[in-house]
Amino acid sequence: RRCRSPGRAIDSGDDFDRALEAIGRPSVLKTRRFGYDGKGQRMIRAEGAIERSAIMAEFGGAPLILEGFVPFEREVSVVAARSADGSFAAFDLCENEHRDHILAVTRVPATGISPETAASAIAIARRIADALDYVGVLAVEMFLVREGESERVVVNEIAPRVHNSGHWTIEGALTSQFAQHVRAVCGWPLGDAARTGGMRVEMHNLIGDEAEGWREILARPGAHLHLYGKGEFRPGRKMGHVTRLIP
Ligand SMILES: Nc1ncnc2c1ncn2[C@@H]1O[C@H](COP(=O)(O)OP(=O)(O)OP(=O)(O)O)[C@@H](O)[C@H]1O
Numbered sequence: 001r002r003c004r005s006p007g008r009a010i011d012s013g014d015d016f017d018r019a020l021e022a023i024g025r026p027s028v029l030k031t032r033r034f035g036y037d038g039k040g041q042r043m044i045r046a047e048g049a050i051e052r053s054a055i056m057a058e059f060g061g062a063p064l065i066l067e068g069f070v071p072f073e074r075e076v077s078v079v080a081a082r083s084a085d086g087s088f089a090a091f092d093l094c095e096n097e098h099r100d101h102i103l104a105v106t107r108v109p110a111t112g113i114s115p116e117t118a119a120s121a122i123a124i125a126r127r128i129a130d131a132l133d134y135v136g137v138l139a140v141e142m143f144l145v146r147e148g149e150s151e152r153v154v155v156n157e158i159a160p161r162v163h164n165s166g167h168w169t170i171e172g173a174l175t176s177q178f179a180q181h182v183r184a185v186c187g188w189p190l191g192d193a194a195r196t197g198g199m200r201v202e203m204h205n206l207i208g209d210e211a212e213g214w215r216e217i218l219a220r221p222g223a224h225l226h227l228y229g230k231g232e233f234r235p236g237r238k239m240g241h242v243t244r245l246i247p
């Protein structure tokens, strides 16, 4: 069974027509490189006329991919490390809530997903890391899709690095994703990826002026505040995050 969303590369107007024919609508048009936080992305709706040249002009001639829209129930990610000797350690499955295409909240462990599906998500991430002979921490973003009684995950994106949905590990896991990355690239034994005290964890990104509330956040019991020291607030800019461990 397919475990990634269908996609077609687009480098010309003809490719655009062929991709639309093959993938259908609704679909999502994305730049193939340098996209983040939903930048370089545009929805192609199911209905209405398509202004091909106007749409392509928006992207300024960048190489594109058209992806089929995945009607997902929720979004999850696997953050895991692989070492050169093939050893592998995954953190618990993360559930990610996006607002305006930007990650807003990560909750761990993910809810509303069976233990079998969570295990298969981690197995898929391991297969990807093995296939790439990958060394270090990586994140694999996935959609949870429900079809009648059955559920499965569909891979959306691979981030070959430490990832925002793994920031909770700083306090929430016995080894943080950053320490784990160093262990992996140095060929040291990987650390224990279990959650601290088996607690549930929530990580909230502070986006734009949300970071102005830092004083109030510090007053909340159990809140761990991280500010990134960016010079100015801008709408949609990730300024920091707060992690909360929930007994
Ligand atoms: N094929 C799709 N079907 C449905 N929703 C999608 C699809 N592709 C993207 N999205 C939505 O847009 C969000 C951002 O997409 P994606 O992760 O591909 O982009 P990004 O800009 O590279 O983000 P990131 O900041 O994670 O690097 C996804 O988390 C999802 O909510």
Ligand SMILES: [Mg+2]
Pocket: 141, 157
């Ligand atoms: Mg993404």
